[in-house]
Amino acid sequence: MTVKVRSFAKINLGLHIGAKRADGFHELLTVYQTIGLHDVIRVSVERGNGIEIRCEDPRVPKDESNTCFRIVERAMDKLRARRRIVVEIAKRLPVQGGLGGASSNAVAAMLGLERALKKSLGREERLGIAAEVGSDLPLFLIGGTVLGVGRGEQVYPLEDSPVLHCVVVTPEIGVPTPKAFAEWDRRIALGPKPMAPSVPDAALKGRSPTLNSSTSKLTVDSVSDRINELSRGLSAWLSEAFLSQADSGAPVRGRAENPLLALVRAGIENDFEQVVFPEYPELREVKRALVRAGAKYASLSGSGSTLYGLFASRVDAVHAAARLTEQGWTAQATATLTRTQYWRRIFGR
Numbered sequence: 267m268t269v270k271v272r273s274f275a276k277i278n279l280g281l282h283i284g285a286k287r288a289d290g291f292h293e294l295l296t297v298y299q300t301i302g303l304h305d306v307i308r309v310s311v312e313r314g315n316g317i318e319i320r321c322e323d324p325r326v327p328k329d330e331s332n333t334c335f336r337i338v339e340r341a342m343d344k345l346r347a348r349r350r351i352v353v354e355i356a357k358r359l360p361v362q363g364g365l366g367g368a369s370s371n372a373v374a375a376m377l378g379l380e381r382a383l384k385k386s387l388g389r390e391e392r393l394g395i396a397a398e399v400g401s402d403l404p405l406f407l408i409g410g411t412v413l414g415v416g417r418g419e420q421v422y423p424l425e426d427s428p429v430l431h432c433v434v435v436t437p438e439i440g441v442p443t444p445k446a447f448a449e450w451d452r453r454i455a456l457g458p459k460p461m462a463p464s465v466p467d468a469a470l471k472g473r474s475p476t477l478n479s480s481t482s483k484l485t486v487d488s489v490s491d492r493i494n495e496l497s498r499g500l501s502a503w504l505s506e507a508f509l510s511q512a513d514s515g516a517p518v519r520g521r522a523e524n525p526l527l528a529l530v531r532a533g534i535e536n537d538f539e540q541v542v543f544p545e546y547p548e549l550r551e552v553k554r555a556l557v558r559a560g561a562k563y564a565s566l567s568g569s570g571s572t573l574y575g576l577f578a579s580r581v582d583a584v585h586a587a588a589r590l591t592e593q594g595w596t597a598q599a600t601a602t603l604t605r606t607q608y609w610r611r612i613f614g615r
Contacts, residue, residue, distance in 0.1 A: 269382045272612050273305040273374035274603060275365035276405060277432070277567040277574050280534030283450055291401070291417040292447065297424065297534075298366075298405040298412040300608050301574075302600040303434060306356040307334070307371055309378030314350035317342075321355040325362075325440075333372035333399055340395045341376050345385045353378075362440035364568030366402050373406035377612065402568075410605030426604040431583035432574050433561065435552050435590060435597045439571040441542055446569035449541040538569045549573060552595060559586035 276298045284293030317338050319328045330336065334353045342351065353375050359367035373396060380386050387395070396403035401418040413422040543550040549566065552573045556564035560582055561575025577583040583599040590597035603611070 267382050268308055268310040269378040270613075271307045271309065271374040271378040272614070273307050273359075273367070273370040274300050274406070274409070274608060274612070275303045275359050275367060275370060275434075276300050276402070277365065277434075277572075278536060278565070279411075280565075281536040281538060281568065282534075283447075283537040286451060287417070292450075294401075294414065294416070294418045296414045296418065298402070298414050298421070300406075300409050300412075300603045301365075301432065301434070302603055303359060303365070303598060305359050305367060305371055305374075307374040307378055308354040308356075309338075309375055309382050310352040310354070311379075311382045312350040312352060315348060316350050318350070318352045319355065320352065321357060323355075323357040323361065326355060326357060333368045333403070334375040337372040337376045337395060337399045337403070338379055340398065341379055341387060344387055344391055344395065345380075345383060347383055347385065349383070351379065360436045360440075360572055362442055363436055363572040364441065364566065364570045365434075365572050366406070366568065369400050369403045370406050372396070372399055373403055374612070381613070408605065409608030410603065423605065426606075427602070429604065429607075430602045431577045431580045431599065432601065433556065433559070433577065433583050433587045433590065433597055433599050434567075434572060434574045435556065435595050436572050437546075437548055437552060437595070439546055439548065441546065441570040443569045446538055446541055449545065450537070453541060536566045536568075539566050542566060542570045546571065555590060555593065555595065556586070559589050561586065 279297040279299055281294065281296040284295070286292050317335050319326075319332045319335050321328065326332065330339070334355065338351050338353060342348075355371055357367070359365050359370075361367065376387075376392065376395065392407055393404050396407055397419040402414070404419050404421045405412045405414060408421055408423050410426045411424040413424050414420065415422075539550075539553075543553075543566075549571055553564045553566070556573060556575035559575065561577060564573060564575040566573050575586065577586060580599070580601070583601075587597040587599040
């Protein structure tokens with residue numbers, strides 16, 4: 267049996283890098299947002315044993331280092347299943363592009379595996395496996411607008427905002443995340459140490475999920491009203507930061523503005539730009555080009571190299587993508603996905 271799964275991309279609406287932890291990871295604070303661009307994953311269950319990864323893109327590893335291989339291996343163990351699993355990856359998203367392609371592929375492979383085997387993992391089992399394989403895998407088990415803390419693997423669903431149109435530009439550059447973090451650490455060593463990123467107490471009324479090292483499971487607060495409190499608290503905090511612009515003389519926009527635009531106007535930034543732009547000047551120019559094309563906000567996604575711009579309408583986004591393409595950039599117009607849209611389209615035809 268073969269199951270087809272769409273593997274959607276994400277962008278980061280701000281990314282704050284905090285201090286390096288004892289385990290070698292950094293404390294992070296970000297808002298993930300799923301978007302309509304995607305790869306296609308096909309999971310097949312055959313007689314025999316073993317895991318095979320197939321992909322025509324030579325940059326994608328086919329061995330046990332592939333995130334799809336690693337997550338399928340763990341999921342098969344949890345499901346107590348013994349079959350030969352073939353995962354085919356049709357790449358459309360960039361490799362090392364900051365859109366979470368490899369992480370999304372892995373989660374899609376796990377979901378497809380469950381459906382192909384007609385067996386299901388528990389919610390906490392899925393989250394635990396995802397967090398073990400990679401920091402930004404768990405967000406793809408939620409979709410929509412997601413708060414990420416810890417090393418990025420502690421995730422909370424935020425209230426979905428209306429669909430926002432965007433343009434994604436993917437330069438022919440790969441930015442390895444470990445290299446970007448290493449450069450960040452080098453720069454920090456020469457200056458003041460960063461504070462650990464934090465969300466104000468008003469936003470963090472619910473208990474954060476934590477990874478239990480003895481069970482390798484992500485412990486998630488099952489009380490939905492606490493998650494709702496978190497969402498409302500964070501939204502209130504961001505709104506307060508946004509409205510406080512009035513004190514500095516910046517124009518305060520009406521509440522009718524799309525909340526995501528209000529969020530980015532609050533001054534959130536991607537800290538990776540401080541280390542990636544000096545190393546890859548072309549990426550800084552892409553950000554400028556997006557702004558010139560009419561983006562209300564433009565940013566690097568993750569550690570890059572993909573950049574995105576948020577636009578007021580679909581027409582504006584389509585026109586901007588065409589303009590950027592004429593200038594020689596690889597640009598695509600797309601839109602953010604709400605949580606409902608995300609899950610409806612994953613297995614959709």
